Amino acid sequence: MEDANSAARITLDEVLQAAQAITSRYPDAYYRELDKSGGYPHEFIKDAMNAGLHTVMIPVEYGGMGLGVREASVITEEIHRSGGAGAMLHGQMFMMGILARHGSEDQKRRVLTEVAAGHVRLQSFSVTEPDAGTDTSKIKTRARREGNHWYITGQKVWTSRAAHTDMVIVLARTSPPKDPAKPFEGLSCFLVDVRDVDPKQFQVRKIEVMFNHHTYEVFYDNLKVPENALIGEEGKGFKYLLDGLNAERILIASECIGDGRWFVDRAVKYANERVIFGRAIGANQGVQFPISRGYAHLEAANALRWKAADMYDRHEKCGAEANMAKMLASEASWELANVCMQTHGGFGVAVEYDVERKFRENRVFQIAPISTNMVLNYIGQHVLKMPRSY
Incomplete structure (x- = not known):
């Protein structure tokens, strides 16, 4: 430009x-x-x-x-x-x-x-841990400062693309929270150039999953990084994390919408072409209506995706909108995944039709990068002002 x-x-x-x-x-x-x-x-x-x-x-x-x-x-x-x-x-x-x-x-x-x-390539966010999961305040990865360097020690899981990146953003605790009521204080974000580290201090192990997604466990063994690896202010990493995760939620919603459109296109095409008992199966309401209903749900989720994206780009608070867009889009696309599979019948599980592959890929959005239940927790507590439920 x-x-x-x-x-x-x-x-x-x-x-x-x-x-x-x-x-x-x-x-x-x-x-x-x-x-x-x-x-x-x-x-x-x-x-x-x-x-x-x-x-x-x-x-x-x-x-x-x-x-x-x-x-x-x-x-x-x-x-x-x-x-x-x-x-x-x-x-x-x-x-x-x-x-x-x-x-x-x-x-x-x-x-x-x-x-x-x-x-x-900067494409890995190293946050989740085996014993913390969604409760980010309980992460055990620590970063201590000595002179002009930070030393990071801990274990992460579900660090996607860790073996295919040059830099990783790592969330670690740099100090205990001063106020027990504010457990997210003292968390910091670090930009780690893995090309410059001792491989003994940064080790990855691939986690095999049900679809072709490259995600890893990462072990930080007293990993030495320069002081300028710290992003922003020390102790404010959780704030930065949330800002990034709102964008991620919106991108995940759009990926679900893309999947949903793929399922709709394939289901409609097959329903129009497959002839049984003398007519296309798409003429049957039992086939046609589920596709139509799923499409309507997808369009509703898409409208909220745009709202969340516009709010994010205007630097407005959009946690509720980003989370709801992700939840509704993931549910609509999973509904359509099942509809597409059912429309294809036996051919839905045939590898050459690709439905089973997309079916496996789409299922993860019910639980990652945030589960549906955690979105509902957020809505109940922060939007509807009900008591904390977890």
């Missing part, structure tokens, strides 16, 4: 067209083979980065598009609607937002420009 005003000239349709230009090169067979072999979509990621899709949330002054989560969500939706998985790219979107909003000027100049140029 030549100047800050150039971002205004990039429309939502242009972002979508740029995404479609990449996704159109990668048919179902590409992802089907990766699913079979457990491979990583290196070719897709390379093409997407060469097209600059990962720079959508990087400010123009650092070489990015200077846009927001609204445009980023269009890209991840399109990846899923085309049959792919946005998780292999979305980390490089919402984590750019964390650095852009809360990082130091040195970090922005040093990291964002390199990411925008495609020289650095």
Whole structure:
């Protein structure tokens, strides 16, 4: 981009067209083979980065598009609607937002420009722990400062793409909370360049899951990082985490919507083509109505996705909207996953139709990156002002 005003000239349709230009090169067979072999979509990621899709949330002054989560969500939706998985790219979107909003000027100049140029991959957020789970205040990973360095020790799980990244954002406790009523005080975020660390201090182990998702356990053994690895102010990492997670919720909602559209397209196509007892099965209300109902639910979730994205990009509080959009979109897409499977009958479990692959991939959104029950907890306590239920 030549100047800050150039971002205004990039429309939502242009972002979508740029995404479609990449996704159109990668048919179902590409992802089907990766699913079979457990491979990583290196070719897709390379093409997407060469097209600059990962720079959508990087400010123009650092070489990015200077846009927001609204445009980023269009890209991840399109990846899923085309049959792919946005998780292999979305980390490089919402984590750019964390650095852009809360990082130091040195970090922005040093990291964002390199990411925008495609020289650095920053796509892993290392937060969850075996004994803490969703209760982030109970994490045991610690960071202590000695001289001009920090030393990080602990264990994380579900750190996605950890073996395919150059930098990781790590949440660690740097001090105990001063007020027991504020357990999230004293948590800090660190930007760790894994290319410069002792491999004995940073070890990853892949977690095998039911679909082709590259996620890992990470072991930090007195990991030494420079003092400028700290993002923002010490002890305010949880605030930065929430800001990043709101963007992630919105991107996940868009991925669910993309999946939902994929399921609708496949179900409608098969229902129109499959002829039994002398007519297309789509003429039967028992087949037609579930698809129609699922589509209606998906459109409702989509409306809330846009509202949440617009609020986030205006720097407004959007925790409720982001969480509800994720929950409703995940439920609508899972409803359609089952409808699509049922519409295809026996062929739904046939690998060559790809329904079973997308079915497996979509199921995770009921529990990650936040479970439906935790969203309901949030709504009950923070929106409806009922007593804390957990």
